[in-house]
Amino acid sequence: MTESLIWVNEDGINPEHKMFRDYPDAPRVYIFDVSYLQQWRISHHRLQFIYESLLEIPHISIYKGETVAVLDSLLQEYNVREVITTATPNHIITGWQDEILKQADLVTYPQIYPVQDSSSPRRFARYWRQSDRFWLTP
Amino acid sequence: MQQLKTDFTSREDMAAYIQQEFPFLESPGGLSPYLGGRKAGLARLEEFKIEQYGKERNFLNGEVSRLSPYISRGCLELEEVRQWALQHPLSKSVESFVSELAWRGFFHLVYQEEGTGILADLEPPKVSLGKHQITLPEDIARGETGLPSMDTLIGMLRETGYLHNHARMYLASYVVHFRKVSWRSGADWMYALLIDGDFASNHLSWQWVASTFSNKPYIFNRENLERYGGAVLPGDPRQGDPFDASYEALAERLFGGEYRPEPRRSSGNYQ
Structure with a gap:
């Protein structure tokens, strides 16, 4: 029985991502959010690039609509209570994630950076002085 | 909720389908070279x-x-x-x-x-930006500014969905400092068109250029544009060329003495 749903977002379209190996039987979905596309006047080229990238993910189902409403419907359709996704700082996507959390558990795979310190020093030169050795070490 | 197709015979086939399903998208026609x-x-x-x-x-x-x-x-x-x-x-x-x-x-x-x-000023600007217009002029959006160098960059952006980083900085500087348009309007415009549109890299870079996330405004002049872009960009008319000046003269013209560049400033590198 399927217990989870993988929700791919536009900042994490990687067919080799660990989440696909960890949840091999989970349905994989992507939603083109019409309100977002219209509000931010996203170009055809960006949408096509995303679409082409998605098609490398086996068995992906792609939807058009309002992200949260579509996910709600899919949670019911698949009868699952857990959504698997990837982290992004994108405030629009994190807003959707917050909404989903009201309906389901959310497992978010973090982005990987060589430096774990999460405070920003506000100037890159300062940041680089503090962290270059981490970035330059394999 | 509508499920979309996942089988296409070609990129052109996909492009036509996208246009049919999302008719409101800005499309210059043609395909981006970025697969x-x-x-x-x-x-x-x-x-x-x-x-x-x-x-x-x-x-x-x-x-x-x-x-x-x-x-x-x-x-x-x-x-x-x-x-x-x-x-x-x-x-x-x-x-x-x-x-x-x-x-x-x-x-x-x-x-x-x-x-x-x-999405708003992270710091007070180091030069006056308060009177900048808040809508992007149509001639910029269409790539019809009359400056072949800038129109070429805008054309590249619209036709491919990508720009070299230095080209992004030239355009941002042109929009914000030479045309006196708010950085946010320019940033939203570029975010929409870029395949790699990312609020962090895009909007913070525009703020860096504007001086609301940096210690000074980023400007360029003719010499810099020729040096780094000369092999790609067409020349601009010499008459009334807005870029053809020393940095000191440009700063005086654009900022009225609010910002004085250090002598011999050369590259467009982030600092």
């Missing part, structure tokens, strides 16, 4: 001559990775690109490339900390 997907990203990584990057990266026709669409959309992970770079013998060039990856990490840190705060 989406991890496979295409890995192929680009294979082609990238990282040893040449350090010396050439500021030139519009120089060797740059053009990986940002693949990294921004997650097809390639930043960490795997960093590890790939560090497999090469450490050199100024490798270090320079890794530091550009670090810029991305830095911007994300700021975005995580500030959230939607990055």
Whole structure:
């Protein structure tokens, strides 16, 4: 029985991502959010690039609509209570994630950076002085 | 909720379907040369001559990775690109490339900390920006400014969904400082058109140019444009050329003495 749903977002379209190996039987979905596309006047080229990238993910189902409403419907359709996704700082996507959390558990795979310190020093030169050795070490 | 097709016979077939399903999207016609997907990203990584990057990266026709669409959309992970770079013998060039990856990490840190705060001035501007117009002039949006250099860059952006980083800075500086348009209007416009559109890298770079996330405004002059873009860009009419001046004269004209550049300022590097 399927217990989870993988929700791919536009900042994490990687067919080799660990989440696909960890949840091999989970349905994989992507939603083109019409309100977002219209509000931010996203170009055809960006949408096509995303679409082409998605098609490398086996068995992906792609939807058009309002992200949260579509996910709600899919949670019911698949009868699952857990959504698997990837982290992004994108405030629009994190807003959707917050909404989903009201309906389901959310497992978010973090982005990987060589430096774990999460405070920003506000100037890159300062940041680089503090962290270059981490970035330059394999 | 509508499920979309996943079987296409060609990129053109997909483009036509997208146009049918999303008729409101801005489309210049034609296809972007940037093919989406991890496979295409890995192929680009294979082609990238990282040893040449350090010396050439500021030139519009120089060797740059053009990986940002693949990294921004997650097809390639930043960490795997960093590890790939560090497999090469450490050199100024490798270090320079890794530091550009670090810029991305830095911007994300700021975005995580500030959230939607990055959509407004993060700091007081170092030059007056308060009277800038808040809508993007149509001639800029259409690439019909009358300046062949800027129109070429706008054309590239619209037709391919990608611009070299230095070209993004030229355009941002032109929009904000030469045309007196609010950085937010320009940033939203570019975010919409870029395949690699990312609020952190895009909007914070515009703020960097504007001086609301940096210590000074970023401007360029004719000499800089010719040096780094001359091989790619057409020349502009000499009569009334807005860029043809020393940095000191430009700063005086654009900012009325609010900002005085250091003498001999040359490259368009972030600092």
